[in-house]
Structures are given as structure tokens and as C-alpha cells.
Amino acid sequence: MSVDRNARRPASESPWRVPVKDLVHSAGIQRTLRHTWPAPEQVGTPVLGVVAGEPVDVDIRLEAVHEGVLVTGTADLTLTGECSRCLDPIEAGHTADLQELFLAEPSPEDDEDQHLIVYETIDLEPVLRDAVVTALPFQPVCRPDCEGLCADCGVRLEDVPAGHAHERLDPRWAALADLVDREKTSTPETEER
Ligand SMILES: [Zn+2]
Ligand SMILES: [Zn+2]
Incomplete structure (x- = not known):
């Protein structure tokens, strides 16, 4: 029935939602995945982050384990923002480490921060978001020795x-x-x- 087909389709057409049908209940199987995808919205903080739509190079390994699918790898991206000392624009390459276990079944033990396999797909978007945000400095600087602005007159x-x-x-x-x-x-x- 067409209704059933729709139900199996991922809720989002985002490329960050990856089909893992081949890995579900197939412990021991693994494969690598290399893709360049457009950055989703709101990856980063208000002062430093990835511009939505900018390319992100993803290089990950998907591993079927007993509990589900284990994802490990990296995402190479460009961070854009503003120096917290001198207010100059910042543009810097960044490699985010991605590591997440996607559970085939919800775990009753810890109900927070669970990533689940939904419709035989995994959503890497929140994994990317968490990996980038946790690695960002609260006060980004253009250079570690940036002298900033004069507190009295504002000159660089x-x-x-x-x-x-x-x-x-x-x-x-x-x-x-x-x-x-x-x-x-x-x-x-x-x-x-
Ligand atoms: Zn600066
Ligand atoms: Zn001054």
C-alpha cells in the first residue's frame, strides 16, 4: 500500500539523514561514507559557526554493532565569525570529530541524548551540530595574540x-x-x- 511506503520514507529529505538499512541487525558489517553536503542551519554559536549551505566534507565509518549503528569520523568545514577582541572577521578551517551510537531500540536506562535509528535512517545533523558547538571557544579570536581594541577610544x-x-x-x-x-x-x- 502506498501509505506503508510513505511511512518508511525519512521525515526529512536532508542529505544528513543517511539510510542504514544494510546495517540494521547486521553486527560486524561496516562501510565508509565520504560526501560533501551543504551545512544545515544553525551549526555553531552566534559569534562563530558554519554558514548554512556551505560545503561540509564528511568522512565517516558506519559500523553495525549489537545495539545499532556506530558512527565515527570527521567533518571538515569552514567557521565564519567575528574576533571577540578586535571585531575583525574570522574565517578558519575546522575538523569536527563525529562519534555517535545510533540505537536500534530506545534505551530505558538513559532517556536523554539518545540517537535512534528511525525508518532505517540515521540523522547526522544533530551529531554535527553537537560536535561543532562543543569544540568552539566562547570568545573566538582572529589570532591567539590579537591585541584587540583600545578600551578608551576603540582604535585597533x-x-x-x-x-x-x-x-x-x-x-x-x-x-x-x-x-x-x-x-x-x-x-x-x-x-x-
Ligand atoms: Zn582580533
Ligand atoms: Zn585609545
């Missing part, structure tokens, strides 16, 4: 001579500085006598 510290600084006096000393200035200007008069 690399664009100005070393030692760029603004003279700032503690308000408590400002009054004293005034006194010192007045004394200095009055000194010549004293010497004239």
Missing part, C-alpha cells in the same frame, strides 16, 4: 604605535594635580625675585 591596537594609552587620573588625585600645576606655574615668579 595593532594599527597604532606600541604603548598607545590615554592619560587618566584617579579623580581623587585630580585636585592634587591641579595644585601641583599651580605651584609649577608660580615657580618662575619666585625665581625672579
